Amino acid sequence: MKISPREAAAHALENILTFERFSNRETGRWLEKGWWSDEDQRLFLLLVYGSLEQLLQLDQLIATHARRPVDKLDPFLRGILRISAYQLCFTDRIPAYAVINEAVELAKKKKPKAAGLVNAVLRAITRSGVKNRVSMPIIVNDNIQALSLRYSHPLWLVELLHQDYSWSDLKTMLAAHQQPPSLTVRLNLQKGKMEDLLLAIGQEGIELEPLGYIPEAFKVTTQQGLITHSDVYRRGLFHIQSLASMMAVHWLDPQPGERIIDMAAAPGGKATFIAQRMKGRGMVMARDISVGRIQQIQDNARRLGCNELITCQEQDGRKPDPEMIQKADRVLLDAPCSSLGMIRKKPELKYIKNWQRLRELPQLQYQMLENAGKMVRNEGVLVYSTCTYLRRENDAVLERFLDNHPNFKLEPLIEKGIHDSINDLFTETIVSKGFIQLGPHVHMDFDGFFVARMKRTD
Numbered sequence: 348m349k350i351s352p353r354e355a356a357a358h359a360l361e362n363i364l365t366f367e368r369f370s371n372r373e374t375g376r377w378l379e380k381g382w383w384s385d386e387d388q389r390l391f392l393l394l395v396y397g398s399l400e401q402l403l404q405l406d407q408l409i410a411t412h413a414r415r416p417v418d419k420l421d422p423f424l425r426g427i428l429r430i431s432a433y434q435l436c437f438t439d440r441i442p443a444y445a446v447i448n449e450a451v452e453l454a455k456k457k458k459p460k461a462a463g464l465v466n467a468v469l470r471a472i473t474r475s476g477v478k479n480r481v482s483m484p485i486i487v488n489d490n491i492q493a494l495s496l497r498y499s500h501p502l503w504l505v506e507l508l509h510q511d512y513s514w515s516d517l518k519t520m521l522a523a524h525q526q527p528p529s530l531t532v533r534l535n536l537q538k539g540k541m542e543d544l545l546l547a548i549g550q551e552g553i554e555l556e557p558l559g560y561i562p563e564a565f566k567v568t569t570q571q572g573l574i575t576h577s578d579v580y581r582r583g584l585f586h587i588q589s590l591a592s593m594m595a596v597h598w599l600d601p602q603p604g605e606r607i608i609d610m611a612a613a614p615g616g617k618a619t620f621i622a623q624r625m626k627g628r629g630m631v632m633a634r635d636i637s638v639g640r641i642q643q644i645q646d647n648a649r650r651l652g653c654n655e656l657i658t659c660q661e662q663d664g665r666k667p668d669p670e671m672i673q674k675a676d677r678v679l680l681d682a683p684c685s686s687l688g689m690i691r692k693k694p695e696l697k698y699i700k701n702w703q704r705l706r707e708l709p710q711l712q713y714q715m716l717e718n719a720g721k722m723v724r725n726e727g728v729l730v731y732s733t734c735t736y737l738r739r740e741n742d743a744v745l746e747r748f749l750d751n752h753p754n755f756k757l758e759p760l761i762e763k764g765i766h767d768s769i770n771d772l773f774t775e776t777i778v779s780k781g782f783i784q785l786g787p788h789v790h791m792d793f794d795g796f797f798v799a800r801m802k803r804t805d
């Protein structure tokens with residue numbers, strides 16, 4: 348039965364937070380039902396993502412006025428209160444009385460007895476005069492606790508990031524995480540000339556603007572509906588990919604005719620870009636531990652028309668592969684990681700409960716990097732990347748590998764064929780090190796991402 352975008356947003360929010368569902372999958376599931384107009388779809392997304400971005404502030408307000416911690420509230424009521432408090436505090440589109448009326452009606456549908464509580468809490472929030480976060484009472488001091496609430500990142504996460512980043516970089520990062528992420532795509536130049544692709548994409552109401560770092564990278568400036576529902580997407584004229592992720596492949600620098608291994612390849616964003624840069628000649632061995640996710644590589648490769656170059660293989664990167672010792676021209680290890688660099692796109696990552704699991708990542712990453720190194724031929728290239736900010740998963744893993752494997756040396760990211768197309772942003776001093784930590788503290792175009800490029804010389 349069709350439900351309103353607000354009711355769906357309350358359910359989606361709680362599904363994401365309680366059952367740890369990914370926000371993109373959960374919102375996609377609701378949007379696919381095709382129930383709402385474009386405007387209602389945008390409202391639904393605003394309520395879910397806005398509430399996730401501001402969750403800690405919203406919860407503090409709700410708990411104060413409900414006089415109990417939010418985790419003691421019924422999940423559906425909590426969802427209603429969160430999206431309604433978000434509207435009252437952070438949007439101007441709907442008058443407060445309309446927000447409250449709708450919330451009360453929603454509560455009555457499922458929990459009639461709790462409608463009074465919803466009404467009382469939301470009226471109290473409105474009376475307290477809290478309108479947009481700038482005037483929120485908690486922003487008093489410039490200390491870790493204030494930053495945690497102001498930017499809605501749990502204390503442990505702010506403390507962890509501050510171990511690795513200066514106060515000013517930290518603030519830039521946290522603030523950037525509350526900005527809507529830009530939608531970036533990679534043009535599939537295997538499908539035609541750039542002008543022809545742009546024309547066809549524009550005819551479907553999708554406007555693109557070049558990002559300027561590499562020829563394939565564009566930002567979506569206008570779209571009608573979901574771009575994944577467009578014909579040009581289905582025909583594989585472009586792939587949705589973050590700029591930082593494209594840069595990892597750019598720095599791997601795949602060449603036609605080579606044999607390249609992507610050790611953790613699903614869902615295939617980088618593997619398909621590697622194949623695209625190889626211009627139809629060579630072989631990409633796209634490996635992953637997850638059979639379900641390997642299917643996604645296959646689907647993407649087929650849609651993008653590069654499936655002939657890509658061989659998908661189920662393989663645990665923790666185990667050495669004796670068949671491939673020194674057989675690859677290039678190996679990419681885009682390692683499983685804490686993914687903190689993706690917070691702008693997946694704000695739910697901030698509220699991960701199982702932090703213990705993340706502590707084990709550096710050892711897993713190191714083990715996979717050792718196996719990656721074994722497969723690189725002499726004079727071949729090894730790229731290590733992650734989508735996180737944490738030095739213990741990035742620089743520390745890299746340093747340990749380089750210390751134990753003197754036959755691998757960092758190679759400047761500025762190289763023949765790479766340097767020319769690099770924007771001024773990547774000054775020679777940054778990229779000549781052979782590794783780079785990207786993120787909004789470097790430039791707003793980037794998610795948090797780490798890339799290191801090494802060469803084997805036995």
Ligand SMILES: C[S@@+](CC[C@H](N)C(=O)[O-])C[C@H]1O[C@@H](n2cnc3c(N)ncnc32)[C@H](O)[C@@H]1O
Binds near residue numbers: 610618635662684
């Ligand atoms: C960061 S994602 C890779 C993203 C991918 N390179 C892309 O650009 O689309 C990390 C991947 O590592 C895979 N993975 C996790 N543990 C693994 C292991 N032990 N061996 C191989 N792959 C693993 C996960 O299934 C996940 O698909």
